[in-house]
Amino acid sequence: MMQEKDVYGIVLAAGKGTRMKSKLYKVLHPVCGKAMVLHVMDSLEEAGVSHLVTVVGHGSDAVKDLLADRTDYCFQEEQLGTAHAVKMAKDLLADKEGKTIVICGDTPLIRPETLKALLAHHDETLAKATILTSLEENPTGYGRIIRDEEGSVQKIVEEKDATDEERLVKEVNSGTYVFDNRSLFKALEEVKNDNAQGEYYLPDVVAILKSWGEVVSAYPMEDVREGLGVNDRLALSKATRFMQERINQEHMLNGVTMIDPTTTFIDAGVKIGADTLIEGQVTIKGQTVIGEDCTITSGSRLIDATIGNGVTVTQSVIESARMADGSNIGPFGRLRPQADIGENVHIGNFVEVKKATIKKDSKVGHLTYIGDATVGERVNVGCGTIFVNYNGKDKFHTTVGDDCFIGCDTSLVAPVNLGDGAFTAAGSVITKDVPADGLAIARNRQSNKENYAKKLPHRR
Structure with missing residues (x-):
């Protein structure tokens, strides 16, 4: 032979x-x-x-x-x-x-x-x-x-x-x-x-x-x-459907649960660990790697993503980004390229992360943009926070230390650094470094005008 x-x-x-x-x-x-x-x-x-x-x-x-x-x-x-x-x-x-x-x-x-x-x-x-x-x-x-x-x-x-x-x-x-x-x-x-x-x-x-x-x-x-030879778009769609069925069958035989394989679209080369559950209407593309015991819910789209064990992705988009063990995102979260999410980190609804590292046990609850940043461990990022990283020409970096508390509606204007344990007051625009354990307040003092509301047109 x-x-x-x-x-x-x-x-x-x-x-x-x-x-x-x-x-x-x-x-x-x-x-x-x-x-x-x-x-x-x-x-x-x-x-x-x-x-x-x-x-x-x-x-x-x-x-x-x-x-x-x-x-x-x-x-x-x-x-x-x-x-x-x-x-x-x-x-x-x-x-x-x-x-x-x-x-x-x-x-x-x-x-x-x-x-x-x-x-x-x-x-x-x-x-x-x-x-x-x-x-x-x-x-x-x-x-x-x-x-x-x-x-x-x-x-x-x-x-x-x-x-x-x-x-x-x-x-x-x-x-x-x-x-x-x-x-x-x-x-x-x-x-x-x-x-x-x-x-x-x-x-x-x-x-x-x-x-x-x-x-x-x-x-x-x-x-x-x-x-099957592919000579037109109809044959291409058939080949794609047959290949998708083959790919999904292989994953299921290897221990992956798919709620609706007919609406689960997985590229060739994707790796998925055992006991991961994937709901219908999910797209997983490129060189994505998903660990064991994960949950990927309907509406999620993963492209060249690296997902650890025990991660939950709820109706979110992840592209060229990493999520470590025990982390979760969504609904309606977005990780853009070079986002690196640490262990047990929570990324909530309407949060976008780009070219930023968020270390373990931190929480970013909702309505927040984090770009070009390093966020330490056990940090709480309040609702509506913006990492202001772009001046129209160049990008700048923000560093947030461990155990910080970022108040709601804070804008961190890069380049800026917050020391360990620092706080920012809600509604602040932070343009200078904040020392460890310091409290930064950067907003106008409130003043009240007695009986002024009665003069407004809609009150007449």
Whole structure:
């Protein structure tokens, strides 16, 4: 049996994707937060492919930027069919011994386990080519797999060329193959374009190998959805729905409770600990990591967030921010990038935190903005407090020590520092440092005008 170093992969990614009607290169359209071609690459690598070649076309710089050095590249200047695309890899692979998987970059649902099973079947049958197939209830539009009485593959017949009897066959070509590498490139030299489209088709390689007396086999995938190719926005939505179902099932099997998985949207790559509960209408994106025993309620949106254990997020938005163990936020809280919330910190309703550290056991109850700040331990921040960090040109930092009490409607005009245990009176505008254990009062003294209200127009 061949070693992993003998397994190659050719990813077909040169298609313009005109049916997507998009400025974005087709294989870069995301499915659950990850470009389709990245899903394909990940599956190939997990299946043991050690050398990848990606066939790209015009406007492919964005694909190269994304995939970087994970793959070699070859360029297909004219779109002359799948066999022509594979032939572009000749200079990179034609002299190699081993097996080559050929797969389209717009098939994000194929699992690495399926590719491993395909490779194993290829070896077991001693085939020169093995076709990944699916059993479709409605095979209209697909190439049919025609087998003989012993079950051996005889040919692939496109629907337009099939007889009435062949059209009844439900086993169809998925467009993913394994080939003996040398045999593949030898057969590609024999492929002709004498068809209505004037293109060179990869399934013709199968017919050529059969004419040489070689064994061609087929492996039906267990889940037909894995073979879905994305050519338009409708197929993209289907692929996203199927991938989302797969992601949610994996999390639930790992101990996460989801109240309504059909309205829980989680990107590929998100990590969630056991005994965390997620309600419906929740979106979790990017590289978010959520610990154990958390509760994420309806209406919450987490993007690249780091959430500790025992955290409660109630109808809030967290982006590129961190919440430590036992902390909580919401409802209607917002953590913006570089917000760092310590252990057992309470972030209440209508509180926004940006580029600020709030240390353990502090409380920010409601209607407050904290930006560009360091807030110590056991601090109470009163309602309506504003950390005034921006003068229209530059941002400035505020430091609040441990055990401070910030009175309601205080404005802390940065740069300013409050020592440990300092207090501010409600309604103060603090522009100077406050010493430890000091009380800062920065507001006009109240004066009362006797009987003045009777003179007001609405009282007459």
